[in-house]
Amino acid sequence: xxxxxxxxxxxxxxxxxxxxxxxxxxxxxxxxxxxxxxxxxxxxxxxxxxxxxxxxxxxxxxxxxxxxxxxxxxxxxxxxxxxxxxxxxxxxxxxxxxxxxxxxxxxxxxxxxxxxxxxxxxxxxxxxxxxxxxxxxxxxxxxxxxxxxxxxxxxxxxxxxxxxxxxxxxxxxxxxxxxxxxxxxxxxxxxxxx
Amino acid sequence: xxxxxxxxxxxxxxxxxxxxxxxxxxxxxxxxxxxxxxxxxxxxxxxxxxxxxxxxxxxxxxxxxxxxxxxxxxxxxxxxxxxxxxxxxxxxxxxxxxxxxxxxxxxxxxxxxxxxxxxxxxxxxxxxxxxxxxxxxxxxxxxxxxxxxxxxxxxxxxxxxxxxxxxxxxxxxxxxxxxxxxxxxxxxxxxxxxxxxxxxxxxxxxxxxxxxxxxxxxxxxxxxxxxxxxxxxxxxxxxxxxxxxxxxxxxxxxxxxxxxxxxxxxxxxxxxxxxxxxxxxxxxxxxxxxxxxxxxxxxxxxxxxxxxxxxxxxxxxxxxxxxxxxxxxxxxxxxxxxxxxxxxxxxxxxxxxxxxxxxxxxxxxxxxxxxxxxxxxxxxxxx
Numbered sequence: 001x002x003x004x005x006x007x008x009x010x011x012x013x014x015x016x017x018x019x020x021x022x023x024x025x026x027x028x029x030x031x032x033x034x035x036x037x038x039x040x041x042x043x044x045x046x047x048x049x050x051x052x053x054x055x056x057x058x059x060x061x062x063x064x065x066x067x068x069x070x071x072x073x074x075x076x077x078x079x080x081x082x083x084x085x086x087x088x089x090x091x092x093x094x095x096x097x098x099x100x101x102x103x104x105x106x107x108x109x110x111x112x113x114x115x116x117x118x119x120x121x122x123x124x125x126x127x128x129x130x131x132x133x134x135x136x137x138x139x140x141x142x143x144x145x146x147x148x149x150x151x152x153x154x155x156x157x158x159x160x161x162x163x164x165x166x167x168x169x170x171x172x173x174x175x176x177x178x179x180x181x182x183x184x185x186x187x188x189x190x191x192x193x194x
Numbered sequence: 195x196x197x198x199x200x201x202x203x204x205x206x207x208x209x210x211x212x213x214x215x216x217x218x219x220x221x222x223x224x225x226x227x228x229x230x231x232x233x234x235x236x237x238x239x240x241x242x243x244x245x246x247x248x249x250x251x252x253x254x255x256x257x258x259x260x261x262x263x264x265x266x267x268x269x270x271x272x273x274x275x276x277x278x279x280x281x282x283x284x285x286x287x288x289x290x291x292x293x294x295x296x297x298x299x300x301x302x303x304x305x306x307x308x309x310x311x312x313x314x315x316x317x318x319x320x321x322x323x324x325x326x327x328x329x330x331x332x333x334x335x336x337x338x339x340x341x342x343x344x345x346x347x348x349x350x351x352x353x354x355x356x357x358x359x360x361x362x363x364x365x366x367x368x369x370x371x372x373x374x375x376x377x378x379x380x381x382x383x384x385x386x387x388x389x390x391x392x393x394x395x396x397x398x399x400x401x402x403x404x405x406x407x408x409x410x411x412x413x414x415x416x417x418x419x420x421x422x423x424x425x426x427x428x429x430x431x432x433x434x435x436x437x438x439x440x441x442x443x444x445x446x447x448x449x450x451x452x453x454x455x456x457x458x459x460x461x462x463x464x465x466x467x468x469x470x471x472x473x474x475x476x477x478x479x480x481x482x483x484x485x486x487x488x489x490x491x492x493x494x495x496x497x498x499x500x501x502x503x504x505x506x507x508x509x510x511x512x513x514x515x516x517x518x519x520x521x522x523x524x525x526x527x528x529x530x531x532x533x534x535x536x537x538x539x540x541x542x543x544x545x546x547x548x549x550x551x552x553x554x555x556x557x558x559x560x561x562x563x564x565x566x567x568x569x570x571x572x573x574x575x576x577x
Contacts (some may be wrong), residue, residue, distance in 0.1 A: 028262050028267060037256035041249075060261060064268055081197035105390065115200055116236040122204035123240055124249035131250075146211060147250060149243035178214045 020076040023067070033061075035076075038125040039063075039083055045117060046091045062086040084118050130177055138173035141166055205239055229551035259410060263477060263496050267460060312525050312551040312568065319390070321345075321353070324366035326398065331370070331378065340366050343383055343400040353380040357401055365399030372413070375526030382409075385420035386427065389503045392523040393448065396541075414446040416503045419461075434482045435491075437464045443474075444500050456480040457499045465489060505548060514539045518575065525551045527568075532576040539563050 023031045036059070043055040062083050066073070073079040127146070131139050136189075144150045144158070156166045209215040215223070224549045227234045239245050263511040319331040324340055331353065338345040344356045345368075353370065372378045374393045381387050383401045390396055394413025407427045419427045421440025429436045434454045441461025447454035456465040458474040465472055465480035468487035472480050479494035502520075515537030518529045531537055541561065555566040555573065567574050 028265055028269075032258035032265075036258035036261060040251055040256055040258075040261075056261060059266075059577055060265060063265060064272075067269060068267070068272070077198060080201075085197070112232045116232050118200045119204045119207070120236055120240065120249075122201060123207045123211075124246065125253060126204055126208050127246070128250050128253045130208070130212075147243055147247040163431050174212065174214060177212050189417050190356035 017076070020073060020079055023079065024070045024073070026067075034125075035080065036063075036131065039087065040123045042084065042117060042121045043087050043091065045121075046088060046114075058087055058090050059083075061090065084114075088114050134173050134176055137169050138176065140179075141169040142173040145170060171185075174182075207237065210242070211246075259495070260477060266497055267476075275491045312527060314517045319370055319372045319376055322369040322371070324368060340368075340400050345400070353378070355381060355383040365401060365403055367397055368400055369395055369397040371395040373526070374523050382407075383424075384422060384427075387418040389416040391415065391502055392526075411445055411447070413448050414444070414502070416442070416444045416500055418442045427561075432482075432484060433487075434465065434467045437466075438462070444496075444503075446499075450519075454484075455499075456482075457494050457496060458575065459496050459500065512541060513537060514541060514558075514575070517541060517558075518573070521551070521573070525573065526535070527551065528572045530572055530574050532574060536564050536575055536577065 019030045019034055022029070039059045039062070042057060043059050047055055047058065065086055066079060066082055073082065079100075083106055131143060134142060140159070147150075150158070152163055152166045152170070153170045156163045159166070203223070206219055206226075209219060210223060223237075227237050248296070282406050321329045321331050323329065323338065324523070343366075346354055346356065370378060370380060370390060371518055372390045372392060372394050376392055378430055379387065379498075380390070380396075380564050382398055384407055388396060388409075391414040394411070396409060396411050396415060398409040402425065405425060406501065407422070407425050409427075409429055411429050411431045417427075417429065417438075419438050419440050419442070427438050427440075429445055431445055432454050434447065434456070436445055436456050438461060441463055442459040442521065443461070443463050444457040444459070445455070446457075454467070456463060456474065457479045458476050460476050462476075463474045463480075464484070465474055467482035467489045470488050472489045472491045473489065474480050477493060477496055479492055479499075481490045481492065482488070515531075518531075518537075519529070522529050541558065541563075551568070551573075559565055565576050567576075
């Protein structure tokens with residue numbers, strides 16, 4: 001039979017703003033669903049292959065530190081920024097212990113490596129979540145197009161649909177994405193960062 | 195580059211991938227790309243479909259559930275550690291139970307069909323002393339002395355056994371019985387804490403002498419066992435035995451349930467059913483069926499299983515049949531399914547245990563899968 005989700009406060013799709021709020025209240029479900037995977041992948045990459053078995057402990061320690069000062073975060077980005085930074089500091093000290101310092105030749109390079117790793121992880125997580133919020137067909141079509149790099153004709157062939165309906169799904173998906181993203185970008189513009 | 199800038203750049207790149215970037219934003223992205231060769235390299239990587247695809251698959255594969263459970267335990271310990279400094283240890287757990295979840299949900303109660311007004315369970319229990327006399331714990335307001343052990347109520351839902359001296363005499367046994375619709379905690383003479391769920395009973399010596407600490411359970415309880423390497427703590431339940439040195443675990447085996455479950459939160463437990471036994475690690479559950487003398491081991495959601503102790507029902511992929519069985523014990527009601535197939539529907543979600551029955555049923559009804567009506571103390575489930 002079917003699997004229905006009923007809900008008393010925790011939605012299946014967690015909105016960004018609520019993740020921080022719930023984290024601060026000590027409800028960790030949405031945080032571990034949406035933020036944790038990025039942190040773990042980031043850490044694995046940052047630690048390198050020799051030490052990636054330490055990744056989980058490293059992430060958990062950072063999360064626990066963040067939880068202890070949970071009231072000081074005023075946005076989810078601030079929380080993520082804190083996590084990325086503490087993971088980096090931890091990872092560097094682990095690498096130093098293991099004398100694998102080649103990656104951190106100079107502090108400038110270290111900084112660039114950190115920045116690009118964060119952007120890399122955040123971009124993929126953002127795309128993953130954006131795709132996750134699309135309705136079924138729109139998601140499928142967009143994944144095939146963005147991720148697999150297929151052309152409309154190829155997608156139409158694979159899904160046994162007409163070229164024009166693929167175009168329609170794609171346009172609709174882009175419209176939804178634009179709404180979600182432009183809101184995020186607009187907020188940043190208003191914050192005067194742009 | 196400050197931290198917020200990093201998040202902005204990732205949004206710009208995504209806008210570019212999705213083809214919805216504005217001219218101004220594109221300029222901004224371009225100037226970032228020119229800042230450092232590594233920036234440009236990252237940009238090119240993210241434009242590579244295969245790289246992107248791999249990244250999405252990697253995200254999909256991460257399962258944070260185990261890490262989440264571990265964090266709940268760390269958080270719980272931390273809260274406890276902080277409180278211990280300035281509140282007596284006895285008061286600590288009473289506060290900790292139920293402080294982790296906050297619920298702002300207030301469903302509108304307008305339908306008269308669901309207006310039974312049935313209240314949830316509350317601390318209610320009886321205590322049978324060694325001499326056979328029965329004390330109602332709700333109204334107990336004095337200390338009871340039995341064989342050098344003092345029994346006192348430390349708050350409205352908790353009983354403590356304080357041993358004055360160790361005696362070698364044969365132990366006196368007490369039994370706490372929690373009726374359906376009740377719950378109660380106790381602290382045994384060795385400091386072990388036991389949370390008893392509705393419809394359960396625990397038989398235990400008022401003082402532990404000899405080489406083991408053995409108690410007898412029927413129903414469901416959560417144990418926080420005080421470490422004592424010299425005297426293992428053993429719980430007998432139906433045909434099963436759980437043996438530990440010092441740990442936290444949940445045991446469930448109601449008489450109307452053909453299965454005994456032992457779920458481990460921390461430490462380690464040896465769980466046996468007749469001749470066979472398994473050693474459990476945190477997050478694992480031992481399952482013993484009355485119909486066999488084997489024990490299976492599987493992974494379990496500890497948070498969900500011990501939710502009752504923290505004042506919540508967490509329903510993770512549970513069938514309506516299982517959910518209604520819990521509700522029956524907690525609200526002390528009977529359940530009637532008009533269509534037995536309804537028992538197989540699975541639900542997800544969480545419900546505070548301190549809500550009225552009507553609120554809980556209304557929440558379940560919102561899924562559109564089943565409807566309920568209450569008559570006296572019977573809940574009828576229909577389509």
